[in-house]
Amino acid sequence: MTGLTIFMFVLSALLILMACIKADRVRSWRESVNPSAPDIPDAAFTVARIVLVVMAVVNVVLGFRGLAAQDTMDWSDEELTSAVEGATEALDGDVMYGDSLGTDSQADLDGDYARKVEDEIVEHGGGDAPGFGVDAAVVGRAMTDRARYRITASGAGKAFCMHVERTHDGYIETVAPGLSGDAAAVKLPKYTFEVSTRAGEC
Template sequence: MDALTQLNVLGLVLSAVLLAMACIKADRVRAWRAAINPSAEELPDAFFVVSRVALVAMAGTGIYLSVQGFGVSDDTSWDDSELTSAVQGATNALDGSSGLGDIYAEDTDTGWIDEYATTIEDEVVEHGGGDAPQYDVYATPAASNTASEARYRVTASGAGTAFCLDVTRTRSKDGDYEPPGIAGGQGTVTVPSYDFAVTMRQATC
């Protein structure tokens, strides 16, 4: 439970206490005062009416602020259902996608792996929905990744569930990209194009 949620719960508890105080009968309060200070002046009925109105008003304000606070808390942290839906949406969007590589890098280069982590994070956030935060998503590459296959542990702040995305990168079947109007010393310059196959599973990689 984060600090904001704890504060909201405390607000509801205090509001319940205020409502309980408003329900105490006037005769009981008078009896308590007489037992503590027999010489004290007796409180008029108007005092109890005003006190009850004030206590109920404060309790109502506390409940309203706590409810609003729960809404804010939900918008600032992920839950398991939000992350599950977002990761599924990101997987569907990335599976079968294609992208350009570094013109100077070989197929054995692993530089794309860290860059693709950012792509995954952005896609998860995009598919999070209106109630999910727009941040605090982490795609952590596994240590055993290779130039053609990579795994990412996907987590989010507030969610207890973790997912593993398996990404396979292959040279595009449609061929490399040829920028118009650019030629090298030995012919047309091409930019390597890759296809990505992405699957997900609930695991920690």
Template sequence: MDALTQMSVLGLILSAVLLAMACIKADRVRAWRAGVNPSAEELPDAFFTAARVALVALAGVGIYVCVQGFGVSDDTTWDDAELTTAVQGATDALDGSSGFGDIYAEDNDTGWIDEYATKIEQEVVEHGGGDAPQDGVNATPAASNTASEARYTVTGGDSAFCMQVTRTRSKDGDYEPPGIAGGQGTVTVPSYDFRVTTEEGGC
């Protein structure tokens, strides 16, 4: 539960207390005052009427503010259903995709792993839908990742998923940009295919 939600819950509790105070009978208040201070002047009925109106008004304002707070919290935090749908959508979008690697990097280079984490985060947010937050998703690479296989713990709110990404050299071959040549002939850009699967829980 985030801080804004906690504050909203406390606000509702306080509003309920104010409403309970407004329901206390005048005779009980008078009896309590007489027990504490017998010489105190008796409060008129108009005082209790004004007090009840003020307490109910304050409670109403508190409830309104808390409801608005819940709405804001829902827009800024991921719930389980939102993240599940978004991660599944991102998985479907990324699975079977392709991309280019660094011209000068070897196949055993792991530099793509951190870049792909950003891609995962962007895809999850994109598939979150109109009511889902526009940030707050993290794709954390596992320490044991290799150049051909990487795992990411995808988190948002209280949920976590393990996304496994397998990178292989594209069967369609590398890309040859027109008009670009290296010292020993044509320069080719390595092309890779990605297979992506996801399971519930962290990696």
């Protein structure tokens, strides 16, 4: 997209230069190439200049629109930095619950939580940032209670390292839907997350 925009700006400059060429110079060049060719009236040069200028203006407008479209499709370093800072603040101290069977699927650091990190960063991206393109890749092997994520985004040159530590804070007792009495009491494991992020690779 950037290459096409640059080409359009260069083309616009060439069209303006062509519009500025004097009629006498064009006539002289044409006569040297084909002496028997009929003379070109001044009105034709006027029309040609108008067409060239209009084409140049159209290219400039399309070029700026292309830059605006690219800005909405790619993350800048500033947008990613702000989004990561906001997501880190929102995730730090967050509480999640596992299930009663002890599989902890809702607190999976290798899968579900990585997607949660990505969604949180996108949510804190702001109005100009794209709503996609964020990647939270687990660095190394996610442990039971801690993991590191390499945060990147399409278009941004920066990378961030997010460290997540999960602490088991006991259980919360709840009632299973559709049951009553002692059988309805279910204990869910409670986890608190400590999240910190720094710029650079993990």
